[in-house]
Amino acid sequence: MDLPKNLAKMGLALHLAAANGHVEILNELLKVGCDLCTIEGREKRIPLHYAAIKGRVHVMKILLSACPESVENQTVRGETALLLAVKNNQFEGFTLLVAHLKQFQKESVLNKQDNQGNTILHLASSRKQYEVFNQVLGEDSVTKAVVEVNSLNKVSMTALDVLLLFHSEAGDLEIESILQQAGGKRANDMHSSVTSQSQENHQHGQVPESNIPMEQSEVPTTHYRSRIDQLADYFTYKKGRDRASDVRTALLTIAVLIATATYQSGFSPPGGVWQDDKNDTPKQVAGKSVMDTKNSASFFLFMFGNTIGFYTSLYMIYFLTNGFPLQLELRCSMLAMIITYVSSMGTIAPS
Structure with a gap:
């Protein structure tokens, strides 16, 4: 019997069961072994990714229980199940994944970026998802201290930059308030504050950070561009991102x-x-x-x-x-x- 071939077929069946919410089939297949949870399909997606896209919360619970580490797996585009849940507006699934990360002390997954450098905050900002911000950065959030609110994506934008790119709805003000209370800044402000600190150090006779070896410097080296350039990069067709x-x-x-x-x-x-x-x-x-x-x-x-x-x-x-x-x-x-x-x-x- 060709075992690897059979495992691949069972992996495909698990993908379909996860995407369509067939719990009975899922449970039967998992009796073969938990390794099926990490068999990759198209675009390196695993069953948990399909369940997160479709919002199959009951399926996600089974998969996470069978293989807790699968929450760290990324697709060919660098997407975790958490990022896919945000992209597809599956807030209930997102809440489940956040609770799972906290339980297994894997909060670092909250800061993982896709191939475009976007975190869950970048994606939530572009989709105006107040629930996501309230979940991870709200006053009662247990993940607030872990989430990096000022991560820069590939076009040198923070989550606040993305939010203010199309700042039009009244609900945006609530999201902006949550971000700012958590220490969120615009990339331009971060650049300005670093420049001011460097000038102040120079006035006090301290060594400018430009003379510090690269591994010791904490100054972001990303070239900052104008709002027009940011808009152009945001909408430019990218082969790896756009289908x-x-x-x-x-x-x-x-x-x-x-x-x-x-x-x-x-x-x-x-x-x-x-x-x-x-x-x-x-x-x-x-x-x-x-x-x-x-x-x-x-x-x-x-x-x-x-x-x-x-x-x-x-x-x-x-x-x-x-x-x-x-x-x-x-x-x-x-x-x-x-x-x-x-x-x-x-x-x-x-x-």
């Missing part, structure tokens, strides 16, 4: 919006079209563009730009839907759009 399917969906949505806007403009140019003929004005012909009568150069630029946008968006749709079902029907509908567009522009444009 190709999500990117394709976003591009398809944008292409469809552009195609819709340019198609509609082809039928209704600026100024509309003449409603009737006028014998004493040769250019005033029913169905022709009013804009061309007033300014031919502007109308040409409008036609040129609108047509480029329309055809480019259709090309994007054609490319991004390659391999989709009902290909023939989709291509026929796109060809019909092109025919009606060309017909409309030919009618509106001057002879």
